[in-house]
Amino acid sequence: MAQTITVIPGDGIGPEVTDATLTVLKAAGADLEYDMQQAGLIALQEQRNPLPKSTLESAEANRIMLKGPLTTPSGAGFRSINVEMRKVFDLYANVRPVRTIVPGGRYEDIDLVLIRENTEGLYVGVEHYIGIHGDPHAAAESVMIITRFGAERICRYAFEYARANGRKKVTLAHKANILKFTQGLFLEVGQEVAKEYPDIEWEDRIIDATAMLLVLDPYRFDVLVMENMFGDILSDLMAGLIGGLGLAPAGNIGKDAAMFEAVHGSAPDIAGQGVANPTGLLMSACLLLDHVEQQEVATRIRGALDTVIRANESRTVDMGGSASTTEYTEALVRALA
Ligand code: NAI
Ligand code: MG
Numbered sequence: 001m002a003q004t005i006t007v008i009p010g011d012g013i014g015p016e017v018t019d020a021t022l023t024v025l026k027a028a029g030a031d032l033e034y035d036m037q038q039a040g041l042i043a044l045q046e047q048r049n050p051l052p053k054s055t056l057e058s059a060e061a062n063r064i065m066l067k068g069p070l071t072t073p074s075g076a077g078f079r080s081i082n083v084e085m086r087k088v089f090d091l092y093a094n095v096r097p098v099r100t101i102v103p104g105g106r107y108e109d110i111d112l113v114l115i116r117e118n119t120e121g122l123y124v125g126v127e128h129y130i131g132i133h134g135d136p137h138a139a140a141e142s143v144m145i146i147t148r149f150g151a152e153r154i155c156r157y158a159f160e161y162a163r164a165n166g167r168k169k170v171t172l173a174h175k176a177n178i179l180k181f182t183q184g185l186f187l188e189v190g191q192e193v194a195k196e197y198p199d200i201e202w203e204d205r206i207i208d209a210t211a212m213l214l215v216l217d218p219y220r221f222d223v224l225v226m227e228n229m230f231g232d233i234l235s236d237l238m239a240g241l242i243g244g245l246g247l248a249p250a251g252n253i254g255k256d257a258a259m260f261e262a263v264h265g266s267a268p269d270i271a272g273q274g275v276a277n278p279t280g281l282l283m284s285a286c287l288l289l290d291h292v293e294q295q296e297v298a299t300r301i302r303g304a305l306d307t308v309i310r311a312n313e314s315r316t317v318d319m320g321g322s323a324s325t326t327e328y329t330e331a332l333v334r335a336l337a
Pocket of ligand 2: 232233263
């Protein structure tokens, strides 16, 4: 029986890249049924709720989600639905592989995986304003929360991932020199977990130096693991190593649910123009296929991506070409035939 997944096209370029992704999934013969649901700004506008009950129920039933980007207002307004979904389904590991697929960029042959803690850290949303002398916004406070439980399961995930995927090294990036308690605990737990994996090389590095080294010499890294916000920031940096956000996939993995989405956002600057690159979401769909044990289909799609991108006839604008989303998608479908 085909696996039913919840599909949330989302906001901005979301519907365009989701259409393209589903077209390629169908052409590749993925054995999936799609339960289409809304979330984000579009859901707020059409259902008066950025995370409607029907979406949650669908996700609850299917446990596997493919999600487009959701617009989150900065500052005031509703809280991030992405963060909410990760919390509701306890999707504690955000797995973000970056691999060169467009040759001729700044770096060749990048092949790295960032594992970002997805439920704790500074993004727990424990924050408030402090009013002083009639100014209600005189100060603000956000709390970073790290637990031994959370740090241990993400560090263990990183080592298990390294083992299962034939990776050699895990780097834990932190700021324990300044944030001695929260980041100190994360590092302490990482050191303990590392002892159980003598077959995997291990190092820890300060987060800022890690950012510099990723640009100077990304080849010294393999798997990287870190706290939520550090992972958010460095995963965009790492997407930059392979030519940009349009090419970076992600899986949010929990014990009994998983949500796959591109690293990029809703890209309001290019939404509705038919020029968005669907590769990030399509590669996220490949991670989904791996997850539901349809690896052969994922391999075929990755092969088609390599063929089309290397041929350099139908690349989207961000990949240095002039193809529309539809033209690029059609080229992928032809490459699958
Ligand atoms: P963004 O990732 O949407 O866009 C940054 C830049 O990259 C823009 O110039 C955009 O045109 C380009 N870009 C992104 N994806 C692309 C693609 N597939 N093809 C070609 N170019 C692409 O980041 P931004 O503008 O900071 O955020 C926009 C909105 O998205 C915000 O509301 C933010 O909260 C939300 N967001 C949602 C995420 C999610 O749903 N997981 C992740 C990141 C941001
Ligand atoms: Mg981000």
